[in-house]
Amino acid sequence: MNKYLKWFCPIVWLKILVNLGFAIPAIFFPLWLLSLMRLPAAYPTVWLRDAGLLLFFLSLMYFPTGIDPLRYKDNATIMVLGHLSFGVFWLWPVFFANAPKAYLGFGLIDLSFGIALGILLLRLLKEESEYARSE
Numbered sequence: 635m636n637k638y639l640k641w642f643c644p645i646v647w648l649k650i651l652v653n654l655g656f657a658i659p660a661i662f663f664p665l666w667l668l669s670l671m672r673l674p675a676a677y678p679t680v681w682l683r684d685a686g687l688l689l690f691f692l693s694l695m696y697f698p699t700g701i702d703p704l705r706y707k708d709n710a711t712i713m714v715l716g717h718l719s720f721g722v723f724w725l726w727p728v729f730f731a732n733a734p735k736a737y738l739g740f741g742l743i744d745l746s747f748g749i750a751l752g753i754l755l756l757r758l759l760k761e762e763s764e765y766a767r768s769e
Contacts, residue, residue: 636704636758636761636762636765637761638754638757638758638761639703639704639758641754642703642710642751642754642755642758643700643701643703645747645750645751645754646696646699646700646703646710646713646751647700649696649717649747649751650693650696650697650700652743652747653689653690653692653693653696654690654693656686656689657686657687657689657690657693658686658690659686660682660683660685660686660689661683661686661687661690664676664679664682664683664686665679667682668682671736671739672734672736673734673736674734695709696709696713699713703755703758704758704759704762707759710751710755711755713751714748714751714752714755715748716748717744717745717747717748717751717752718744718745718748718749718752719748720740720741720744720748721741721742721743721744721745721746721748722741722745723741723744724737724738724740724741724744725737725738725741725742725745726741728741
């Protein structure tokens, strides 16, 4: 068994749980979530609810990658690139546009998962390629 696979899949599932931990309150309790994160209330709340619903369905798309990243390599690659992109998306306004510091947490979480999953995915695919060549 690929030694990186045993780390990659649990981290994907952890990220799914993190996403759902944000998405579900965003859908059902948007003002409470904004208050908890010390962000200003947004009216109408439909936009935060929409973002929560999109994140919920995006998280569902991670399921195949969490089960079999070697079979769903494209999904895994897009997932990693997405986390890296969103990490930059959230960090950029904090550092260059005086955005609320709460965005820093979003950026660091996505960037951390993106970096960890990216490294594991590269090593996982490299090991799998070497194994396939040796057969």
